[in-house]
Amino acid sequence: MPELPEIEIVRRSLFKMVNKAKITNIKINNKNLRYKIPHRFSKQLIGEKILDISRRSKYLIFHFKKKKLLSHLGMSGKLLLFKEKSNTLLRTSFYYDLNILPQHNHIYFFLNNNLTIIYNDVRRFGFFKIFNNIELNQIPFLKKLGLEPFNKKFHLEYFKNFVKSRKKNIKNLLMDQTFVSGLGNIYVNEALFISKIHPLRKCNNLKKKEIIILISNIKKILRDSISKGGSSIKDFINSRGKSGNFQQYFRVYDKENKNCSRNSCRGLIKKIWISKRSSFYCSNCQK
DNA sequence: TTCTTTGTTCCGGA
């Protein structure tokens, strides 16, 4: 569920607390994540100092002197911060109040500042990979990615150029990470709703005006979501266990059979599947 | 037992 805004919030909240901290130990409870954690994993990271944490699309990158640790949270991955001294107290609040179960704590990164980063993931679709001496844009997972939505180059001309020879529907285009990277199902649904564009419209048939509105809305919705603390389908919390609250602002996602929230409309929200992904749209105002 | 959920990769047909 975490999409760009959620990852950005995790990045910011982690960075505040663990920048310049050194990894003193690592405990792996379950190495079977999306990709199996190799034996050398702990050895390669212990003693390394976190020099930066950056984000590309939905990936987090921990920067060390020569190494980079790439992480993707998959569907339900969480990076929790744990204060050693008040261990018990935080455990309670993380694990029970927020329905985070300790049996899904898979990796512990112990730091020299009395904090521990815990990777918790119910479905284990997330992953960690270490890269040595490599530029960011050469990392295999990152080099195929399209523009970041906030990139100034993500504009009308880029869109028109990209769809010139393409015929897919606009929903699948926005889900395509080689076109624009960081959007997932939820924000694509929302952006199309706000832009009054039907998800099945062919991407090369959008009018100039519609493209401009859509791009502007994508940027706006991501920015708003970050400022509100990230989306919070209940699986998502930020690194300090604080739940995001963007969920209450969803206008179309998971609103099947509800009335359209647009004042002037009041059409019915429909649910369809597009490439096996649930898609919600207003049958009246999304043309 | 089956369905649904996600992002990503892989594959075959067009």
Added chain:
DNA sequence: GTCCGGAACAAAGA
């Protein structure tokens, strides 16, 4: 060669 949709994959809860 390129585009595009579908399948597979990971795990678990309903």
